[in-house]
Amino acid sequence: MARRKKLYEGKAKVLYEGPEQGTLVQYFKDDATAFNAEKRDVIEGKGVLNNRLSEFFMTGLGQIGVPTHFIKRLNMREQLIKAAEIVPLEVIVRNFAAGSMAKRLGIEEGTRLPRPIVEFSYKDDALGDPLVPEEYIMAFGWATQQELGEIVDTTLRVNDYLSGVMYGVGIKLIDFKIEFGRIYEGDFPRLILADEISPDSCRLWDIETGEKLDKDVFRRDLGNLTDAYTEVARRLGVLPSNVTHANTKPTLIN
Numbered sequence: 518m519a520r521r522k523k524l525y526e527g528k529a530k531v532l533y534e535g536p537e538q539g540t541l542v543q544y545f546k547d548d549a550t551a552f553n554a555e556k557r558d559v560i561e562g563k564g565v566l567n568n569r570l571s572e573f574f575m576t577g578l579g580q581i582g583v584p585t586h587f588i589k590r591l592n593m594r595e596q597l598i599k600a601a602e603i604v605p606l607e608v609i610v611r612n613f614a615a616g617s618m619a620k621r622l623g624i625e626e627g628t629r630l631p632r633p634i635v636e637f638s639y640k641d642d643a644l645g646d647p648l649v650p651e652e653y654i655m656a657f658g659w660a661t662q663q664e665l666g667e668i669v670d671t672t673l674r675v676n677d678y679l680s681g682v683m684y685g686v687g688i689k690l691i692d693f694k695i696e697f698g699r700i701y702e703g704d705f706p707r708l709i710l711a712d713e714i715s716p717d718s719c720r721l722w723d724i725e726t727g728e729k730l731d732k733d734v735f736r737r738d739l740g741n742l743t744d745a746y747t748e749v750a751r752r753l754g755v756l757p758s759n760v761t762h763a764n765t766k767p768t769l770i771n
């Protein structure tokens with residue numbers, strides 16, 4: 518681990534200097550935090566699963582023409598990514614009411630929304646990532662009007678893609694959070710999807726049973742988080758061969 522220069526350490530990931538200019542190595546930790554890091558634990562195997570799952574989603578999105586930071590997976594916990602200047606926004610899409618929206622508006626969790634709703638939080642841990650209107654984003658210069666339009670369009674494409682992929686394996690995509698970054702081609706900034714896409718930043722419910730397969734398992738003490746993420750990875754066919762769990766049963770292949 519000392520072989521690379523650490524540039525940044527967040528709650529769930531570490532960024533190291535990449536092998537080439539314009540690249541970084543993103544390392545997925547096993548640390549889990551919730552409620553602005555008031556609740557924390559180390560969940561063995563989470564980082565390995567999120568590395569695989571984020572690779573899977575970013576690769577799929579790349580294949581349908583959504584530009585992402587993902588270059589390639591390096592090993593169990595690390596992936597090579599493009600270095601981007603992060604837009605300081607958490608872009609959240611909601612298909613069904615849950616979490617903070619359900620609480621704020623008094624809507625029962627799981628209620629289908631009239632249409633997908635995109636909202637923005639300003640990325641600032643000290644402030645608890647406050648919800649912000651678009652007007653703030655442009656007035657404070659966090660993104661231009663043109664960028665914001667592109668962010669919304671791309672986010673809705675990501676929502677369609679993820680909803681479809683999840684639906685195909687019997688999972689309802691309730692909501693999720695993504696982040697964008699800018700890379701520069703000459704003087705021109707271009708937006709790309711950055712950070713990660715994993716059950717840490719999505720709400721995923723089993724279509725049949727309503728069982729939660731995301732970080733709410735940790736937030737709300739609903740069971741074993743690694744088992745939930747393993748189930749998502751198993752259904753998507755991206756289970757790393759060397760991650761095994763006591764209750765993983767052999768499956769019959771026809």
Ligand code: UDP
Nearest residue numbers: 609615616617618692693694717718719720
């Ligand atoms: N989310 C996230 N990081 C955050 C806040 C939210 O990944 O800092 C994700 C969260 O997992 C959920 C969605 O964004 O899938 C909407 O979260 P919500 O606003 O309901 O907040 P929460 O209830 O998680 O505090």
